Amino acid sequence: MKKIWLSPPHISGNELQKIQQVFQENWIAPVGPQIGEFEAKISSFLGGQDRHVVALNSGTSALHLALKLLNIGKGDVVICQSLSFAASVNPVLYEGATPVFVDSEKETYNLSPVYLEEAITSQIKKGKKPKAIIAVHIYGMPYKVDEIHRISAKYEIPIIEDAAEAMGSRYSNRACGSFGDLALFSFNGNKIITTSAGGALVCQDDIQKNKAIFWATQSKENEDFYLHKEIGYNYRMSNVLAAIGLSQIDVLEERTKKKREIQQFYASFLNDIDGFQMFDECSSEYKSNHWLSIVEMDKEKLQISALDLMRLLAKKNIESRRIWKPLHTQPVFTEFDFYGSIVAETIFENGLCLPSGTAMTSADLNFIKTEILAAIKHD
Numbered sequence: 336m337k338k339i340w341l342s343p344p345h346i347s348g349n350e351l352q353k354i355q356q357v358f359q360e361n362w363i364a365p366v367g368p369q370i371g372e373f374e375a376k377i378s379s380f381l382g383g384q385d386r387h388v389v390a391l392n393s394g395t396s397a398l399h400l401a402l403k404l405l406n407i408g409k410g411d412v413v414i415c416q417s418l419s420f421a422a423s424v425n426p427v428l429y430e431g432a433t434p435v436f437v438d439s440e441k442e443t444y445n446l447s448p449v450y451l452e453e454a455i456t457s458q459i460k461k462g463k464k465p466k467a468i469i470a471v472h473i474y475g476m477p478y479k480v481d482e483i484h485r486i487s488a489k490y491e492i493p494i495i496e497d498a499a500e501a502m503g504s505r506y507s508n509r510a511c512g513s514f515g516d517l518a519l520f521s522f523n524g525n526k527i528i529t530t531s532a533g534g535a536l537v538c539q540d541d542i543q544k545n546k547a548i549f550w551a552t553q554s555k556e557n558e559d560f561y562l563h564k565e566i567g568y569n570y571r572m573s574n575v576l577a578a579i580g581l582s583q584i585d586v587l588e589e590r591t592k593k594k595r596e597i598q599q600f601y602a603s604f605l606n607d608i609d610g611f612q613m614f615d616e617c618s619s620e621y622k623s624n625h626w627l628s629i630v631e632m633d634k635e636k637l638q639i640s641a642l643d644l645m646r647l648l649a650k651k652n653i654e655s656r657r658i659w660k661p662l663h664t665q666p667v668f669t670e671f672d673f674y675g676s677i678v679a680e681t682i683f684e685n686g687l688c689l690p691s692g693t694a695m696t697s698a699d700l701n702f703i704k705t706e707i708l709a710a711i712k713h714d
Contacts, residue, residue: 339703341654342525342627345694347586353578365552367574369581376584377520377535381513386537387544390572390580391551394499394521394534399426400547400570401495401517401536402467407432411466412458414492416446417661418679419471423497424662427469435465436663438675442617444682445478446470447675448486454674455490468494472501472511473659474688475527475594475626476614480506480514495519499534502527503591503624512537522576527590527626527693528583530576591624593693598625600700601689608711610636614686627688629658634685637711641687647710653703658686 357369374388381388391397407413409431415424417436427434437454440447451468458465468487470478487494496515498504504511512518518537522530538544549555554567572580598613605611614629616622634640639647645655660683663673690703 336652339653339690339695339699340692341656341688341690343692343694344524344529344531345590345692347582349582349585350579353582354575357575357578362574365571365573367577369574369577370572373572373577373580373584374535376581377537380584380587381510381537385539386513387539387541389536389538389544389547389551390577391534391536391570392532392572392576393422393570394497394519394523395422395426396551396568396570397519397521397534397536398423398469398495398497399429399568400550401519402426402430402432403550404517404538404543404547405467405493405495407466412463414446414451414454414465414468415662416469416471416473416497417663417673417675418444418473418659418682419497419662420499420659421662421665421667422499423469423471424668432466433463434662434668434671436661436668436671436673436675438661438673438677439473439679439682440479441678441682443476443478443621444473444614444679445476446483447678448479448482450675451483452486454672455486455492457674458672459490464490465492468492469497470494470515471497471499472504474614474629475501475504475511475624476616477501477504477506477511477621477623484514493517496537500526500626501624503587503594505622507620508622517543522580522583527594527624528580528587530572530580530583533572533576533580535572590693594625594628594691595623597691597693597695597700598623598628600704601628601630604704605630605707608637609633610711626691627656628691630687630689631682631685632687639711641685644707644710645687648703648706651702651706653690653706655690656688658683658688 496518499521551570
């Protein structure tokens with residue numbers, strides 16, 4: 336029985352040709368023409384001009400450099416979304432800053448505007464005005480852009496837009512990754528498009544971009560010998576991986592369309608069953624890439640939990656996965672402040688990520704459907 340993975344890489348077919356060109360030209364390094372071309376394509380996708388892109392080795396690296404560009408340091412407070420992967424907050428700790436966690440709102444699973452403002456005002460009363468807000472488009476669903484940015488402007492706190500999972504998503508017909516003071520993407524192997532490993536930082540001008548590249552290439556001064564006046568990092572994307580990215584970004588719209596079709600396939604039968612509810616856009620302003628298709632389950636109505644269903648599907652070689660465990664409940668982060676209730680914890684308890692690979696066939700999807708229905712003994 337073949338394995339149906341959650342969200343595996345999907346090769347376009349042109350990657351090998353691009354890689355062969357890199358090898359023929361001997362650009363096997365973290366420098367080369369494909370890096371600049373890939374950055375230009377991302378910038379063009381985001382609207383160009385005021386979006387200056389730096390290709391890096393991960394989304395985590397991009398977040399780290401974004402924090403440095405905002406001069407985040409020891410003792411500074413950074414607002415973080417609790418319902419997210421740990422990489423959305425780890426770089427805050429790299430710089431010695433303090434994360435403050437905020438709960439989600441139910442419609443988008445992202446930062447609750449209510450609890451965000453409560454966190455800001457509370458920290459200001461403590462004499463610790465937050466220095467940045469990291470706003471995540473979780474699972475590709477845009478956060479409440481208008482409300483979150485209104486709060487950001489009111490308190491004059493910049494936003495780092497974590498679009499790691501949201502390439503191809505849009506809000507009010509504008510691409511995610513183009514809203515923040517700084518933004519980032521991930522091109523990890525499980526993302527909607529991939530460079531195997533990789534990410535990108537989106538800056539507002541060439542000054543920020545050049546500084547990020549400087550830090551990402553070990554902070555080497557422009558001398559005829561190796562001179563270093565600042566701590567640097569080995570964060571630049573390989574030219575080989577950028578070549579893969581050039582083929583992948585060409586099929587981004589196709590991949591987004593397929594992801595959305597997969598989500599609609601699940602919704603077509605699960606939403607008709609009392610106890611299942613697919614995670615979907617709350618209005619026409621939102622267009623998620625549905626990087627992963629999420630279903631929430633009512634254990635009492637279905638007589639089966641999300642964990643139970645995950646284990647039953649695994650026996651049939653179908654990979655599914657629990658929702659991100661809220662970061663404020665993770666042992667490594669429990670010492671930090673949290674503002675909210677139990678929205679994120681409830682989503683974690685009841686939610687399940689279903690297989691969303693864009694190379695899945697109709698037969699794969701129908702097999703998953705059959706096994707889900709069998710698991711709940713639904714005729």
